[in-house]
Amino acid sequence: xxxxxxxxxxxxxxxxxxxxxxxxxxxxxxxxxxxxxxxxxxxxxxxxxxxxxxxxxxxxxxxxxxxxxxxxxxxxxxxxxxxxxxxxxxxxxxxxxxxxxxxxxxxxxxxxxxxxxxxxxxxxxxxxxxxxxxxxxxxxxxxxxxxxxxxxxxxxxxxxxxxxxxxxxxxxxxxxxxxxxxxxxxxxxxxxxxxxxxxxxxxxxxxxxxxxxxxxxxxxxxxxxxxxxxxxxxxxxxxxxxxxxxxxxxxxxxxxxxxxxxxxxxxxxxxxxxxxxxxxxxxxxxxxxxxxxxxxxxxxxxxxxxxx
Amino acid sequence: xxxxxxxxxxxxxxxxxxxxxxxxxxxxxxxxxxxxxxxxxxxxxxxxxxxxxxxxxxxxxxxxxxxxxxxxxxxxxxxxxxxxxxxxxxxxxxxxxxxxxxxxxxxxxxxxxxxxxxxxxxxxxxxxxxxxxxxxxxxxxxxxxxxxxxxxxxxxxxxxxxxxxxxxxxxxxxxxxxxxxxxxxxxxxxxxxxxxxxxxxxxxxxxxxxxxxxxxxxxxxxxxxxxxxxxxxxxxxxxxxxxxxxxxxxxxxxxxxxxxxxxxxxxxxxxxxxxxxxxxxxxxxxxxxxxxxxxxxxxxxxxxxxxxxxxxxxxxxxxxxxxxxxxxxxxxxx
Numbered sequence: 324x325x326x327x328x329x330x331x332x333x334x335x336x337x338x339x340x341x342x343x344x345x346x347x348x349x350x351x352x353x354x355x356x357x358x359x360x361x362x363x364x365x366x367x368x369x370x371x372x373x374x375x376x377x378x379x380x381x382x383x384x385x386x387x388x389x390x391x392x393x394x395x396x397x398x399x400x401x402x403x404x405x406x407x408x409x410x411x412x413x414x415x416x417x418x419x420x421x422x423x424x425x426x427x428x429x430x431x432x433x434x435x436x437x438x439x440x441x442x443x444x445x446x447x448x449x450x451x452x453x454x455x456x457x458x459x460x461x462x463x464x465x466x467x468x469x470x471x472x473x474x475x476x477x478x479x480x481x482x483x484x485x486x487x488x489x490x491x492x493x494x495x496x497x498x499x500x501x502x503x504x505x506x507x508x509x510x511x512x513x514x515x516x517x518x519x520x521x522x523x524x525x526x527x528x529x530x531x532x533x534x535x536x537x538x539x540x541x542x543x544x545x546x547x548x549x550x551x552x553x554x555x556x557x558x559x560x561x562x563x564x565x566x567x568x569x570x571x572x573x574x575x576x577x578x579x580x581x582x583x584x585x586x587x588x589x590x591x592x593x594x595x596x597x598x599x600x601x602x603x604x605x606x607x608x609x610x611x612x613x614x615x616x617x618x619x620x621x622x623x624x625x626x627x628x629x630x631x
Numbered sequence: 632x633x634x635x636x637x638x639x640x641x642x643x644x645x646x647x648x649x650x651x652x653x654x655x656x657x658x659x660x661x662x663x664x665x666x667x668x669x670x671x672x673x674x675x676x677x678x679x680x681x682x683x684x685x686x687x688x689x690x691x692x693x694x695x696x697x698x699x700x701x702x703x704x705x706x707x708x709x710x711x712x713x714x715x716x717x718x719x720x721x722x723x724x725x726x727x728x729x730x731x732x733x734x735x736x737x738x739x740x741x742x743x744x745x746x747x748x749x750x751x752x753x754x755x756x757x758x759x760x761x762x763x764x765x766x767x768x769x770x771x772x773x774x775x776x777x778x779x780x781x782x783x784x785x786x787x788x789x790x791x792x793x794x795x796x797x798x799x800x801x802x803x804x805x806x807x808x809x810x811x812x813x814x815x816x817x818x819x820x821x822x823x824x825x826x827x828x829x830x831x832x833x834x835x836x837x838x839x840x841x842x843x844x845x846x847x848x849x850x851x852x853x854x855x856x857x858x859x860x861x862x863x864x865x866x867x868x869x870x871x872x873x874x875x876x877x878x879x880x881x882x883x884x885x886x887x888x889x890x891x892x893x894x895x896x897x898x899x900x901x902x903x904x905x906x907x908x909x910x911x912x913x914x915x916x917x918x919x920x921x922x923x924x925x926x927x928x929x930x931x932x933x934x935x936x937x938x939x940x941x942x943x944x945x946x947x948x949x950x951x952x953x954x955x956x957x958x959x960x961x962x963x964x965x
Contacts, residue, residue, distance in 0.1 A: 532725070535723075537799075
């Protein structure tokens with residue numbers, strides 16, 4: 324019962340977050356100087372033309388009416404049509420989303436697969452060669468910009484040794500290099516946290532108690548300490564994944580991948596207001612949902628959170 | 632009576648580790664030898680950071696000593712293989728100061744309690760029976776067995792920790808400040824529980840505390856620790872009534888009403904202000920260099936040249952009595 328109440332509470336929080344962000348977007352767009360209708364119509368347009376565009380955009384109505392219409396459109400998941408191409412923004416986003424989703428999931432998987440074993444080993448064999456390797460790895464991961472890594476990987480494994488395709492997004496192989504460049508930095512962050520968290524758990528007294536029970540070291544470290552150490556890793560992984568789902572502008576640019584990041588980037592270049600506002604709300608919704616899922620997962624594996 | 636625990640020259644050094652390699656080690660335990668008889672309660676007192684906990688963990692081989700020998704019921708723990716040592720674990724258990732971190736937060740108390748039994752391949756019916764008995768013995772309803780640690784209060788958790796330790800049917804229990812994290816009203820409950828359990832299961836205790844009053848109530852023998860060493864050891868009564876080491880005297884004088892209880896008449900006059908101690912420590916800091924001096928010289932009201940040139944070792948204070956009193960002091964001036 325507690326669990327259900329917890330889920331409902333978290334879900335309401337998700338809705339509240341989306342509402343706040345939608346409201347902010349609405350007003351920010353309206354505070355920005357310049358009438359979108361004027362921008363679309365161009366400087367030579369007649370007053371009638373501008374009025375027609377205003378009606379189409381709905382900007383001729385009163386502010387409260389516009390706000391309600393905006394919220395209603397979000398509920399229907401309809402962000403209007405692009406000011407440039409006239410296509411449905413929702414459709415544009417969902418055309419690009421599978422690519423971004425694939426890239427993000429692969430990136431985070433690489434991050435987790437590298438970071439957790441390395442971080443945990445670093446903690447268990449603290450100040451050993453392993454640990455120094457882990458620390459150097461994570462330092463490098465945080466210091467090296469992903470676009471640089473992406474270009475180096477392209478140069479090495481697509482040009483000099485052509486085992487991966489250079490551009491495009493048709494096959495699985497196309498995703499490997501971008502996912503690696505994306506995952507490396509994520510791995511660095513997760514590794515740091517996994518190590519710190521494991522070191523902390525290993526110093527706790529229940530670990531010594533477990534040892535006093537006569538359990539083997541493997542049981543003590545992995546059954547007791549590791550399970551507790553992974554809890555904060557769930558949260559950070561959720562946040563990292565949420566970020567990546569908003570599109571990886573730089574990596575998409577380096578690898579010429581038509582993902583969400585590039586869609587929004589071009590929207591900004593072209594002052595495509597409807598696309599930008601739809602994009603921001605979409606990213607906010609996805610981010611909140613991922614965090615919601617991470618919270619749920621966290622509460623399922625951690626008996627402590629449910630009561631609080 | 633037979634000894635359950637015999638420690639000889641236990642030293643525990645923690646190596647400083649940091650990027651850039653080795654730094655100086657810290658000697659937390661500096662050559663302690665002591666013996667505990669079967670069913671005895673041995674109290675270890677001293678201020679925080681004096682190495683009590685390090686010593687306890689060392690002799691249980693939870694964190695093996697850097698050097699020295701521990702004989703547990705005649706078996707040298709250091710000579711055992713890992714596997715043999717694990718077999719010995721059940722016979723010695725530990726209760727920690729902080730019950731909040733002593734239980735795995737992700738395991739129900741039933742799982743925490745049964746784990747050690749499963750590990751020893753105790754059949755399920757026996758496991759359930761024992762857990763039920765022990766929980767009820769410490770005053771926790773068996774119906775709470777599937778709850779998690781955070782659902783209990785500090786005092787309840789500590790009782791669960793004690794019950795958990797007892798599932799292993801130990802001979803020896805280290806109680807590492809088992810009540811100092813609890814409310815005063817709960818402390819007495821736990822202390823009484825521990826006393827009752829000791830009688831019921833014929834346990835041998837090592838009771839660690841910074842509270843000399845409590846230890847003298849709980850224990851048969853008291854060892855006073857200062858900077859990794861035992862400076863005085865005696866049967867409780869004797870230690871309280873005629874403390875010999877200036878540090879023990881200071882500890883006793885600092886207990887409210889301690890001087891009256893002690894019977895050592897001059898004790899009340901000895902209580903020195905923090906300022907006096909600090910001033911003395913300041914002026915003696917330089918003399919301590921070289922490492923030969925008695926560690927307590929820094930604060931000692933009796934210290935002189937002899938104490939600077941050589942550190943005293945623990946010696947018997949029997950003074951020609953036929954029956955040894957068991958009073959040992961490490962002080963040139965006692």
